[in-house]
Structure formats: structure tokens, C-alpha cells
Amino acid sequence: xxxxxxxxxxxxxxxxxxxxxxxxxxxxxxxxxxxxxxxxxxxxxxxxxxxxxxxxxxxxxxxxxxxxxxxxxxxxxxxxxxxxxxxxxxxxxxxxxxxxxxxxxxxxxxxxxxxxxxxxxxxxxxxxxxxxxxxxxxxxxxxxxxxxxxxxxxxxxxxxxxxxxxxxxxxxxxxxxxxxxxxxxxxxxxxxxxxxxxxxxxxxxxxxxxxxxxxxxxxxxxxxxxxxxxxxxxxxxxxxxxxxxx
Amino acid sequence: xxxxxxxxxxxxxxxxxxxxxxxxxxxxxxxxxxxxxxxxxxxxxxxxxxxxxxxxxxxxxxxxxxxxxxxxxxxxxxxxxxxxxxxxxxxxxxxxxxxxxxxxxxxxxxxxxxxxxxxxxxxxxxxxxxxxxxxxxxxxxxxxxxxxxxxxxxxxxxxxxxxxxxxxxxxxxxxxxxxxxxxxxxxxxxxxxxxxxxxxxxxxxxxxxxxxxxxxxx
Numbered sequence: 290x291x292x293x294x295x296x297x298x299x300x301x302x303x304x305x306x307x308x309x310x311x312x313x314x315x316x317x318x319x320x321x322x323x324x325x326x327x328x329x330x331x332x333x334x335x336x337x338x339x340x341x342x343x344x345x346x347x348x349x350x351x352x353x354x355x356x357x358x359x360x361x362x363x364x365x366x367x368x369x370x371x372x373x374x375x376x377x378x379x380x381x382x383x384x385x386x387x388x389x390x391x392x393x394x395x396x397x398x399x400x401x402x403x404x405x406x407x408x409x410x411x412x413x414x415x416x417x418x419x420x421x422x423x424x425x426x427x428x429x430x431x432x433x434x435x436x437x438x439x440x441x442x443x444x445x446x447x448x449x450x451x452x453x454x455x456x457x458x459x460x461x462x463x464x465x466x467x468x469x470x471x472x473x474x475x476x477x478x479x480x481x482x483x484x485x486x487x488x489x490x491x492x493x494x495x496x497x498x499x500x501x502x503x504x505x506x507x508x509x510x511x512x513x514x515x516x517x518x519x520x521x522x523x524x525x526x527x528x529x530x531x532x533x534x535x
Numbered sequence: 536x537x538x539x540x541x542x543x544x545x546x547x548x549x550x551x552x553x554x555x556x557x558x559x560x561x562x563x564x565x566x567x568x569x570x571x572x573x574x575x576x577x578x579x580x581x582x583x584x585x586x587x588x589x590x591x592x593x594x595x596x597x598x599x600x601x602x603x604x605x606x607x608x609x610x611x612x613x614x615x616x617x618x619x620x621x622x623x624x625x626x627x628x629x630x631x632x633x634x635x636x637x638x639x640x641x642x643x644x645x646x647x648x649x650x651x652x653x654x655x656x657x658x659x660x661x662x663x664x665x666x667x668x669x670x671x672x673x674x675x676x677x678x679x680x681x682x683x684x685x686x687x688x689x690x691x692x693x694x695x696x697x698x699x700x701x702x703x704x705x706x707x708x709x710x711x712x713x714x715x716x717x718x719x720x721x722x723x724x725x726x727x728x729x730x731x732x733x734x735x736x737x738x739x740x741x742x743x744x745x746x747x748x749x750x751x752x753x
Contacts, residue, residue: 360637383634450643451620453634454627485547490619494551497620498712500642513721517714520555524713527552 291319294370296332297378298340302389312378313337325365325379326354329391341390349507352442355382356391362444364507382447384456395443402459406486408466410476425474436469436515438508445512448501457491461502461512464493468515471522480526488523496520554616559713561613562705568606569702573735576678577742583675583749590673603668610664614657621650645704652701659694679749688747695739703732 294317301310315332326347333340345351347366354365357380359373370377385393402408439462446452446460467487470476487493496516503513529535579586593599622628635643666681667673681687707728710716716724 357637360639448634448638448640450631450634450646453630454622481547484549484552488549488552490551492551494555495620496712497646498642498708499640499646500711501638501640503718504640504642505638511718513711514714514717517712517717520712521714524552524556527549528556530549531553 291321291323292375293317294319294328295376296328297376298332298391299380300340300390301387302341303387304389319370323370325356325358325368325370325377328370328377329365329379341388341392343392350440352395352440355395355442355444355447355507356380357382357447362447362505364442364444367507382443384446384452385443393443395441398443398446399441399462402463403466406459406463406467406492408463408470410470410473411478411482412475413477423475429472429474433469433472436465436472436510439465439510440508442507444505444507445502448505450499450501451495451497455491455495458495459487459492461496461506461516463487464496464519465510465512465515468519471519480522481530484523484526487519488527493519493523554619558613558616558619559709561609561616563709564609565606565613566702566706566709568609569698570735573738573742577738579675579678579749580741580745583679586675586678590675594672599668599673600671603664607661607664607668610660614653617653621653645707648700649704649708652697655697656694656701659690659697662690663694675746675749676752679746680751682743682746683749683751688743691739691743695743696736699732699735699739702735703728706731 296315296317297312298315299310300308300313302308315336317328317331320327324347326344329340329342330344333342342356342365343353344366345353347354349364349367352364355362356365357378358365358368359378362382365379379391381387381391381393382395385395385398388394441462443462445462449458449460451458452460464487467483470478471483489495493516498516500513502516506512575589576586578589590599593602622631631647635647670677682691707725710724711721
């Protein structure tokens with residue numbers, strides 16, 4: 290016999306004028322290797338078909354199922370109920386637009402963020418479809434890949450003190466994106482061009498170093514390191530500009 | 536409300552970077568000052584003569600008379616710079632309070648402590664600086680008389696942990712924020728910072744006890 294799990298789940302449908310934010314409680318018997326994905330699906334199938342939550346890959350790759358699990362943002366699909374107490378409280382991610390219950394629209398936020406930090410390779414070279422791809426050092430490719438592992442789940446943004454207080458703050462995910470392009474030799478942006486994008490109080494200098502992002506990232510991305518490197522780089526770039534050093 | 540199109544584009548500016556540098560450098564300067572300040576005041580543990588000689592030396596060359604107001608200025612500058620990040624609107628305060636309680640995340644709590652102690656230090660630190668800097672020369676007997684009066688003992692028993700917590704957390708924060716300490720070294724550095732804070736609080740308490748029991752000249 291597994292444990293009796295008690296789920297307190299936030300419920301609200303912003304589309305329905307009669308809906309009021311409240312918490313619904315569901316009971317469930319724990320089964321072996323149960324993830325929150327399995328539990329939520331079971332609740333929806335057996336107890337309440339109107340329960341809204343997002344899932345896609347069920348393997349921690351798509352980032353769709355991020356939610357606040359007992360106070361901390363994490364991916365529901367890779368959270369085992371076994372690691373949680375018998376009472377589990379689930380809330381939608383803050384900051385992002387609520388679609389309903391546990392489902393939020395991270396897409397709009399991430400699209401805007403990616404546009405703001407111009408999250409693509411900037412190059413004046415014309416792409417030659419026939420030509421062989423430019424070679425890149427393997428260790429560099431691996432370093433870039435390490436940052437590319439981001440699944441844009443939104444956990445780092447939800448756990449960020451600054452992002453929670455100020456909606457204009459771009460969050461660790463954006464710094465991670467920029468750090469990735471700064472590493473990429475194909476991106477021809479200069480230091481001052483990167484500075485324009487990220488060297489502001491909405492960017493790296495708005496970060497207060499609370500490291501919530503670092504500690505909740507379900508993919509264990511090196512956010513602390515990237516934020517530190519970026520702050521130093523951008524800081525030096527400003528000092529060089531001040532003293533007209535090339 | 537989001538505006539999609541605007542005719543005005545903000546001119547690129549480096550002001551955020553300069554202010555962040557200044558915030559960090561004033562903070563680092565104050566950390567170094569607070570450590571040396573505590574070590575110098577604690578010289579009374581070795582004997583009032585040692586502290587008097589140190590104070591006399593600093594005053595002889597006007598280091599205290601000039602340095603004091605400079606430190607006071609840096610202190611205020613650091614407050615103004617760091618306050619840019621402290622939530623003063625009730626809505627932001629409530630958001631960050633809820634986040635801290637919900638997240639149960641040490642570093643977020645450490646920041647809350649940093650912001651809270653900052654306000655106490657701003658008031659009590661100013662009062663302390665005014666009292667000391669307006670009553671030269673600094674002597675062990677005068678400090679002991681203040682502490683033995685009772686009011687200042689309570690005052691310093693509050694101010695001491697506030698300052699040491701703020702200084703210790705600030706030291707840690709600068710290191711992780713500016714990339715001097717990376718992921719690998721974070722845990723160890725945090726432990727080092729905790730021990731350092733505890734050591735300075737103990738030195739401060741012993742110093743206060745020494746002042747409390749120092750025989751005052753009749």
C-alpha cells in the first residue's frame with residue numbers, strides 16, 4: 290500500500306467571469322515511481338476532467354510542465370512524489386500569463402525576451418547552402434551546448450527576486466542566451482553591441498545575485514557562473530569605454 | 536500595459552554599469568573598513584593603553600578626523616546606490632516577502648536580511664558616527680564610560696550583529712555576483728563567510744565586555 294497523498298491545487302480560469310481563484314483538494318494513493326505528471330493525469334482522468342495543466346514530453350526536455358511544487362519551481366514530470374511529503378501544494382508559475390489552473394503561457398514571455406536580447410546569430414555573411422559548414426573547436430562546441438540545454442521552462446524566472454518585483458527584468462534565461470552567443474565565433478556582434486542589449490538595469494546590472502535561478506534550474510545550467518562572467522565582462526566593457534581603451 | 540510601437544528609443548547608456556561598480560566598490564571598501572575598525576577597537580582587549588595609542592596615532596596624523604567624514608560619506612553613498620535595488624513600494628515588498636517564504640531559499644533570505652539590516656545600520660550607524668566623530672579624542676575610558684552608561688551597551692548589542700551580518704552577507708554576495716567565486720567554490724565560501732561573521736561577532740562581544748568591566752578613572 291502506497292501513501293495517501295493529498296494534493297492542494299490552485300484553481301482559476303481567467304476566461305470564465307464566474308471563476309474565483311481557490312484551492313481544490315484531491316486525494317490519491319501513491320504508486321511506485323509516481324511522478325507529478327502521473328499523479329495529475331490520474332486526478333484529471335478519475336476525479337476532475339476540468340483540471341488544466343501542461344505536459345508534452347514527460348522527460349524534462351520540453352519545459353512545458355514547470356509549476357510551483359510545495360513553494361519551489363520545478364518540472365512536474367521529473368519530480369517524484371516519493372521525494373515530497375504526503376501533502377503536496379501545486380501552484381502555477383508566477384510572472385507568466387495564467388491560462389488556467391496550473392497552465393501558464395511561457396511562450397509569449399520567452400518570444401518577447403528572445404526578441405529583446407536578439408537571440409540569434411548576427412552575421413553579415415551570406416549563407417551558402419552548398420558550402421561545407423564552418424568548423425568549430427570541439428571543446429567550444431561543448432561549452433556552447435552546455436548553455437543550449439536550456440528548455441525555457443521559466444523556473445529561473447519564477448524563482449528570481451528581481452523578476453518577481455520588476456516585470457522589465459529579463460531574467461537569468463536571457464543572460465544565459467546572450468552568454469551563449471558571446472561564445473559563438475559565428476556571431477559578429479561587438480562588445481558594445483552586446484552591452485546595448487544586456488548592460489542595463491533590465492539586464493545584467495539589475496541582477497541582485499540572489500541565485501534563486503541557479504538553485505532551482507531543473508537542467509542545472511551554470512547560471513551563477515554565466516551571470517558572474519557576464520557582469521564582469523559588461524563591467525569591464527563600460528570601464529574601457531570610460532577611459533577610451535580599445 | 537505594453538506599448539508595441541514607440542517613436543522614442545532610449546539612448547544607449549553605461550550608467551547602470553558605473554552605478555553597479557560604485558555600489559560594489561563602496562561596499563567592498565566599507566567591508567575592509569569594518570574589519571579593520573573592529574580589529575582596532577578590539578585592541579582594548581589587550582589593554583586600554585593599546586587602544587589609546589592606536590587612536591592617538593590615527594588622530595595625530597588626522598586620519599580619524601579626515602577619514603571619519605570620508606567613511607561617513609561612502610556609507611551614505613553606498614546606501615543610496617544599494618537602495619536602487621531595495622523594494623520601497625508596498626506591492627514589491629509583499630511580493631518579495633511572499634517569494635522568500637514560499638521558496639525557502641537561503642540566499643534569498645540572506646538578501647532579505649541584508650536589506651533589513653541596511654535600514655537599521657543607516658540610522659544606528661549614523662548615530663554612532665556622530666557620537667564618536669563629534670567628541671575627539673577617542674579614548675578607551677570615554678568608550679567604556681559610554682558602554683557602562685547602559686544605553687549604549689544595548690545600542691551596540693543591536694548594532695554589532697546587524698553590521699556583521701550585513702558585512703558578511705555583502706562579502707559573499709559580491710564574490711558570487713561578480714563571478715569571483717564560481718559554482719564549485721560557492722558552498723565552501725559561504726561556510727567561510729559564516730565562520731568569519733561569527734568570529735567578528737564574538738570579537739565584538741568580547742570587546743563590549745572589556746569596556747563594560749574596564750575600571751573608569753575617578
